[in-house]
Amino acid sequence: MATPRVMAAVTGSLYCAGGSVVLAAGLDGLPVTPAVVGLLAIGVLSVLTGLACLRWGRLLGRGVYHLLVAAGTVLIAAASLLAEHPATATALAGLMVFVALDSFFYFAGLGAVLQLLGAMAGGTAVLLVRPDVPDAVPVALCLVCVAVAVVVGALVRRASSASQDPLTGLANRRGFDDAVDRLLPLCARTGTPLSAALLDIDHFKAINDTHGHAVGDDLLRLVADRWSPALPAGAVLARHGGDEFSLLLPDSAGPVALAVVEQLRNAVPEVGLSCGVTQLQPGETASQLMRRADRALYQAKAAGRARSVLDDSGPDPLATELAAALAGDPVAAGLQVHYQGIVTLADGAVVGVEALARWAHPTLGPLSPARFIPLAEQTGLIGALGAHVLRTACADLADLHARTGRRLLLTVNVSGHQLCDPDFPDLVGAALAGTGWPAGSTVIEVTENLFEAESPAAVAALDTLREQGLSVAIDDFGTGYSSLARLDTLPADFLKLDHSFVSALTTSSKRARLMRSIMALSDALGLQLIAEGVETPAQADLLRSLGCLYAQGYHFSRPVPIAEVEALLDGAADPVPAVPPVRR
Numbered sequence: 223m224a225t226p227r228v229m230a231a232v233t234g235s236l237y238c239a240g241g242s243v244v245l246a247a248g249l250d251g252l253p254v255t256p257a258v259v260g261l262l263a264i265g266v267l268s269v270l271t272g273l274a275c276l277r278w279g280r281l282l283g284r285g286v287y288h289l290l291v292a293a294g295t296v297l298i299a300a301a302s303l304l305a306e307h308p309a310t311a312t313a314l315a316g317l318m319v320f321v322a323l324d325s326f327f328y329f330a331g332l333g334a335v336l337q338l339l340g341a342m343a344g345g346t347a348v349l350l351v352r353p354d355v356p357d358a359v360p361v362a363l364c365l366v367c368v369a370v371a372v373v374v375g376a377l378v379r380r381a382s383s384a385s386q387d388p389l390t391g392l393a394n395r396r397g398f399d400d401a402v403d404r405l406l407p408l409c410a411r412t413g414t415p416l417s418a419a420l421l422d423i424d425h426f427k428a429i430n431d432t433h434g435h436a437v438g439d440d441l442l443r444l445v446a447d448r449w450s451p452a453l454p455a456g457a458v459l460a461r462h463g464g465d466e467f468s469l470l471l472p473d474s475a476g477p478v479a480l481a482v483v484e485q486l487r488n489a490v491p492e493v494g495l496s497c498g499v500t501q502l503q504p505g506e507t508a509s510q511l512m513r514r515a516d517r518a519l520y521q522a523k524a525a526g527r528a529r530s531v532l533d534d535s536g537p538d539p540l541a542t543e544l545a546a547a548l549a550g551d552p553v554a555a556g557l558q559v560h561y562q563g564i565v566t567l568a569d570g571a572v573v574g575v576e577a578l579a580r581w582a583h584p585t586l587g588p589l590s591p592a593r594f595i596p597l598a599e600q601t602g603l604i605g606a607l608g609a610h611v612l613r614t615a616c617a618d619l620a621d622l623h624a625r626t627g628r629r630l631l632l633t634v635n636v637s638g639h640q641l642c643d644p645d646f647p648d649l650v651g652a653a654l655a656g657t658g659w660p661a662g663s664t665v666i667e668v669t670e671n672l673f674e675a676e677s678p679a680a681v682a683a684l685d686t687l688r689e690q691g692l693s694v695a696i697d698d699f700g701t702g703y704s705s706l707a708r709l710d711t712l713p714a715d716f717l718k719l720d721h722s723f724v725s726a727l728t729t730s731s732k733r734a735r736l737m738r739s740i741m742a743l744s745d746a747l748g749l750q751l752i753a754e755g756v757e758t759p760a761q762a763d764l765l766r767s768l769g770c771l772y773a774q775g776y777h778f779s780r781p782v783p784i785a786e787v788e789a790l791l792d793g794a795a796d797p798v799p800a801v802p803p804v805r806r
């Protein structure tokens with residue numbers, strides 16, 4: 223049977239097609255007469271109904287489609303009656319074939335037959351009242367409608383058997399997936415609960431091995447036969463595969479679903495069953511729901527089998543809050559951007575800033591980025607968060623430039639996930655264009671691991687960004703496993719030396735020698751080095767003596783809001799405006 227999405231697409235398309243035919247018939251009948259106006263009105267109404275159906279039809283219940291199909295019959299009959307020429311009337315009555323198609327595609331049994339009879343009666347009646355149409359035409363129309371209905375009905379039956387498990391007669395995995403796809407958006411929209419469960423026969427392989435597959439098959443049939451009549455209304459039971467059954471329970475919250483599953487287990491006391499139950503969480507996809515059911519099933523098995531486990535672990539509430547903050551007003555929700563100065567080691571002058579996401583949570587207070595950045599990565603919110611940081615930072619620095627005349631270098635962290643989004647370069651371009659901040663003063667920071675993963679999409683995005691005039695920095699350099707020999711092939715302009723490397727500088731002479739070598743290497747490759755995590759004057763002095771030009775760290779400045787960045791500029795050791803590092 224067709225899903226709401228398919229019914230919307232088919233009904234919408236057929237209404238548009240039929241409406242266009244009626245419009246063409248109306249325009250053919252010019253000059254304007256009342257009949258022509260009527261035809262044009264029917265045509266326009268049909269096309270508009272079709273477009274509305276294409277847009278919103280998937281939200282409608284099956285009952286509304288009965289009305290839409292019946293309305294189609296009425297509109298076609300009216301158009302056929304209004305047509306001036308017998309050939310036009312016949313052609314328009316021929317659109318009843320659409321009704322025959324819909325009836326047996328969407329509905330089963332009496333509902334389908336009544337719709338078909340209505341179409342045949344309507345088409346026959348309007349053609350019979352016209353003396354200029356031969357009597358054989360309505361007969362032919364009826365035959366064509368019946369033929370279409372029979373063929374469509376047979377095809378639908380065959381297609382639905384593809385969704386059925388032949389052994390138990392239950393839905394198979396495909397049928398179950400179709401049911402989830404149908405019910406999940408409906409429950410999400412109406413806010414009614416939806417629960418899912420996986421029920422697995424314990425040690426079924428041993429039953430097969432000991433008593434043979436025929437006994438195993440009998441057991442599967444027995445389970446299905448006992449369960450089917452015990453299910454609550456609206457429940458969908460499927461054989462998910464092998465000895466695993468899946469159950470979908472609309473209108474049931476997790477604890478209710480758990481009780482239903484326990485009843486099912488009790489209905490077959492001779493069979494050991496492990497079950498995982500879970501309730502749909504807001505914003506969850508079908509695969510996330512079933513993954514949690516699977517996790518609960520695994521827990522039931524791990525706890526010793528022959529039991530049910532309810533997985534009530536919903537998504538992290540902070541993720542839900544982060545999603546809401548990013549979708550609404552991120553600033554009001556406390557999402558901020560702070561800036562850590564990048565200085566020239568020679569004089570301590572601030573020449574750039576790294577933009578860093580901060581979350582001053584309204585109730586929990588300031589949250590560590592280690593708490594919410596990985597969460598954003600896991601939940602796919604990192605793109606929206608990164609876009610917010612980028613836009614804010616560009617606007618803040620453009621504003622700072624307008625007020626002080628100081629053009630700082632802006633570095634922004636970007637994850638592999640963001641880079642692999644094909645729209646990312648356009649998003650960056652829009653942020654720059656929208657704020658007037660120049661590409662030449664912007665650096666995209668990516669971690670070394672990105673290149674280890676050798677993601678071609680990410681590397682291609684970096685190439686595109688560099689073509690747009692931005693620079694690229696390899697962040698946390700020294701923590702990954704990048705071969706030094708590969709450094710010359712990376713699309714990068716800066717190396718940001720990780721703080722763990724910097725912190726060991728003053729305690730290990732080997733590190734200092736290694737540092738000298740890295741500087742020589744990066745110099746030879748045209749990469750500018752920025753030392754991160756400089757926390758003590760000794761580290762700064764050593765880096766300076768080794769010839770390192772740029773650094774950042776608590777020794778120079780902590781990350782601060784934009785309002786305090788100006789003070790960093792004022793407090794710079796050298797009153798001469800600093801020149802930011804540029805791409806070579």
Ligand SMILES: Nc1nc2c(ncn2[C@@H]2O[C@H](COP(=O)(O)OP(=O)(O)OP(=O)(O)O)[C@@H](O)[C@H]2O)c(=O)[nH]1
Pocket residue numbers: 389422423424425426427428430434435436437438439442463464465523
């Ligand atoms: N009789 C029969 N056996 C099937 C059918 N489909 C799959 N199987 C068998 O079902 C068994 C499922 O194996 P497992 O998933 O390891 O199940 P189990 O032995 O119950 O293991 P646990 O679930 O961990 O207790 C396999 O031996 C399959 O060959 C079927 O249609 N009929």
